[in-house]
Amino acid sequence: MAGGAAGGGGTQGDTYKEARTWLLLPTWVTLSILVLVPVLLMLVYSFLTKEFRGGVIWEFTFAAYDQFFCDRGLFGDEPCSIEWTYLNIFWRSIWQAGLATILSLVIGFPTAYFIATRPARVRPLWVFLITIPYWVNLLIRTVSMRFMLREEGPLNNFLVWSGIADAPLQMINTNFAVQIGLFYSYLPFMVLPIYAAVERYNFSLSEAAADLYASKWTTLRRIVLPAVRPGVIAGCILVFVPSLGAFLAPDLLGGAKNFMIGSLIEEQFKGNAGNWPFGAAASMILLSMVLVILMIYARQQARAGGEER
Numbered sequence: 001m002a003g004g005a006a007g008g009g010g011t012q013g014d015t016y017k018e019a020r021t022w023l024l025l026p027t028w029v030t031l032s033i034l035v036l037v038p039v040l041l042m043l044v045y046s047f048l049t050k051e052f053r054g055g056v057i058w059e060f061t062f063a064a065y066d067q068f069f070c071d072r073g074l075f076g077d078e079p080c081s082i083e084w085t086y087l088n089i090f091w092r093s094i095w096q097a098g099l100a101t102i103l104s105l106v107i108g109f110p111t112a113y114f115i116a117t118r119p120a121r122v123r124p125l126w127v128f129l130i131t132i133p134y135w136v137n138l139l140i141r142t143v144s145m146r147f148m149l150r151e152e153g154p155l156n157n158f159l160v161w162s163g164i165a166d167a168p169l170q171m172i173n174t175n176f177a178v179q180i181g182l183f184y185s186y187l188p189f190m191v192l193p194i195y196a197a198v199e200r201y202n203f204s205l206s207e208a209a210a211d212l213y214a215s216k217w218t219t220l221r222r223i224v225l226p227a228v229r230p231g232v233i234a235g236c237i238l239v240f241v242p243s244l245g246a247f248l249a250p251d252l253l254g255g256a257k258n259f260m261i262g263s264l265i266e267e268q269f270k271g272n273a274g275n276w277p278f279g280a281a282a283s284m285i286l287l288s289m290v291l292v293i294l295m296i297y298a299r300q301q302a303r304a305g306g307e308e309r
Contacts, residue, residue: 039287046280056276064281086264086282093261096175097243100182101190104239105232108190115191116198130191142181142248149177149253173255181249189238197231230301237297241290261286
């Protein structure tokens, strides 16, 4: 009987194995058309030559990448020196995205832990309250944040009314406004993965640690955080990656002095004055950075899985 069951299981597995290719075919076709082909087109465009009146000339060159990294003077005939303008924009994007990730983690982890420790019947309500603002389009939410932060907005009115500030503060067109916009836009991406991880956590481990006279901080640091680390890492990636390429918050809340890489790329594809090869090159540089981050994460996960086995 056992042998028959094993044989039946093997036959069933083989059947699914043969059908796997056909079952995954629609997925692969969709990913190829909507993801792979656009990325390949962007890669090709990054090596083309910009036409003076807009568009591209089908002559392959490294000029777009050279423009990103090298400053060759007004007439373009000087030796290459580091082009700090675009590198500074890239650096600003990295630290803004990193700070948004840290803030989201500081607020998101306690929030997720709180929701996961509520009675099972009320957890869906708390998740609903977290996600309902995000049923509205991101553009509308960003514009509403601009209304909140303007000099005559509710936040400044409260600060003046409460005596915290003597006069309205200039918040719009600052790094602070961009940071608030990023944090507000992507906070649920941190809360939900951590909530899913904490919900699966075995709280008897914390009780055992308390029985062994471990402090709450020690329990959190030595037991809870290692157990929910996959959710924390997933949340950090889900916040950092879209924050790195965001352009709505920098455009609407930061202004021209607080450009981020997403805004720079967007500008290159506007109207006839845009530089499509340069925008494509900046996109590929950003994509390469994201892929490096994801590869490091995947390698760490694989190493952790190997250690557990």
